[in-house]
Amino acid sequence: MKKDVVIIALLVLIMLFKLLDIVADVQLDIPLWHIMQESVLVLLTIIGTVYLSYDLRRRSRQVKALAHRVVQADKQIDNMSSQMRSARQEYSHAVANQFGLWEFTKSEAQVAFLLLKGLSFKEIAEVRQTKEKTVRQQASSIYAKSEVDGRHTFCAWFMEDFIQEHNDEFAAIIASNEAA
Numbered sequence: 001m002k003k004d005v006v007i008i009a010l011l012v013l014i015m016l017f018k019l020l021d022i023v024a025d026v027q028l029d030i031p032l033w034h035i036m037q038e039s040v041l042v043l044l045t046i047i048g049t050v051y052l053s054y055d056l057r058r059r060s061r062q063v064k065a066l067a068h069r070v071v072q073a074d075k076q077i078d079n080m081s082s083q084m085r086s087a088r089q090e091y092s093h094a095v096a097n098q099f100g101l102w103e104f105t106k107s108e109a110q111v112a113f114l115l116l117k118g119l120s121f122k123e124i125a126e127v128r129q130t131k132e133k134t135v136r137q138q139a140s141s142i143y144a145k146s147e148v149d150g151r152h153t154f155c156a157w158f159m160e161d162f163i164q165e166h167n168d169e170f171a172a173i174i175a176s177n178e179a180a
Helices: 002-027 032-101 106-116 121-128 132-145 151-162 164-179
Strands: none
Touching (some): 032 106, 106 121, 106 132, 121 132, 132 151
16 A cells, blocks of 8 residues: 555656646747647546545555454454353263263273264374273273264264254155155
8 A cells, every 4th residue: 555655646746747847838838739748648647646546545445444344253253262162161061961871981981082073993092092902892882881883873972962953954855865
């Protein structure tokens, strides 16, 4: 934007010097066609200066409006982030409560959380500094206590409540596919 201001200032200076040149040319009885040519150049310079000034003000307003929207978006993101942190904490408590209802041991609960996070048995073993075979045995115990048949069903059990509102929509899609 400073570049635009410099360009406008230069155009104004050129316009002023050209006007002084026209005045001098009139006093020196320079041919009329030359004075008209220089007058057209001054007029074009005025038009360019006005256009650039208008465009600079318009872009300046746009930048200010955009900056305001960015500040508002940052505030919304901060608010959403705090809401997400709160929701994550509530969800973690709900999951931990369910683990309690299933009577998971402390180790099983740790493995179950890591399973829900998507870690492989090998990764869980590394994190917990245990053998992969131990993690597999704990996972089998977790699946048995929660009455599911594997990792995917275990994870899906916790996602079911989040997609509940779409179950009718999915049922309609399945029904239409079966009818076809």
